[in-house]
Amino acid sequence: MNTKEYISSGILESYILGFASQEEAGILECVMKNNAEVKAAFEEAQKTLEDLATAQAVTPPNDLKSKIWNKIQQEQIVEEVKPVISEVKQDLKVQGEIKEINTQKNNNWKSYAVAASVLFLVSVAGNLFWMNTQSKNKEVIAKLETEKQSKDLAYQKMQQKWQMLSGADMQMVVLKGVEKHADSKAMVFWDKKSKEVYLNADSLPKAPEGMQYQLWAIADGKPVSAGMYTEEKDSKIALSNIENAQAFAITLEKKGGSATPTMENMYVMGGV
């Protein structure tokens, strides 16, 4: 499918009217970043519907504007008042406690006893608090240490990738998780000279038995297989040679790969 066919397929209109599937939308957003013709057609289609809305405008009643502004302000006030109310509630509670203490003033020794026990309680609470913080600090230190270790590991890995990248013609393409797999990510390294495509995808979940990740190059809206991924190939062995692509994406496919991507199994995608 070339650019013209892609545009006339009606995908832009589907997207604008909110009919495009998440995958279609992802591909379109990617293609638009790289293809000025598609982007221009997208702007134009939006403008048509905007012009329609302008042409069909109806003057609303005069009092509507102030009605809406009042409604907006009321909502804002409600939001601002909520925290204030809870503060006020706390203040009232404290005042109540103070009053209880005051009412016992006629019995002096009682009030001293109360004062003493309050002081004692405060001191116990203080100690408990202090002990608590101490153990919390220890926890934090332990946590920081393990964090540092895993960061060192990550740093080593980064350096390995860096070395691979040192080839002057290497282009990096970040693939971000689609909505269903928002935490997933991967990276494509594309040698612009030899056209070889490498994939770093070791952060994707392990592929289930009989399944394999497949890399796709999206050129003019059409996905082309860019090879099968295995852990051994990660960042080391080229998956395929790709001449032209505006975006890359990864789907989970049956072992050996599919002719066309299974859109609902898309994990990540990213524009070049």
Add this chain to the structure above:
Amino acid sequence: MKEKNEAGFHYLYDHYSGALYGVIFRIVQSKEYTEEVIQDVFVKIWNSILQYDSTKGRFYTWMINIARNTAIDYLKSKGFQNELKNQPLPDFVYNSAELSTTNKSSDFIGFKDVLGGLETDKLELIDLAYYQGYTQNEISEKLKIPLGTVKTKMRNALIKLKDLLKDYQ
């Protein structure tokens, strides 16, 4: 506008309220409902203005879509949807000079319609998708044409509409 002050609201309202009112009116087909819906629409726009993402479309289009979706949801929640779907297209869709529906005719008087210049099949498509909230699959079933054809026809309808709007302005 993103700072959410009153001047921003005035700008928003003065520039877009007429168009949004028109869109909603076309969908819910009564002044009373339109006034209810447009209030929600402006509150929604106001509250989610920081979430507007310019890479996903133009601001005006974004607002139109909020208006369309809110109006269509409103009809669905009122249980009007099935009623509407089983009815033939409202008269106003076909009437180029003046809009007149049987029960709410007064609301539509003097409402000239650029859509009247479209061929019937294109008009029906835009009406179903844009004003009645049919999904493309539902349109494909209803009109008994393949989904791919629905999409390309929709594009052709909008291209024709673009021409009409040029003359109209």
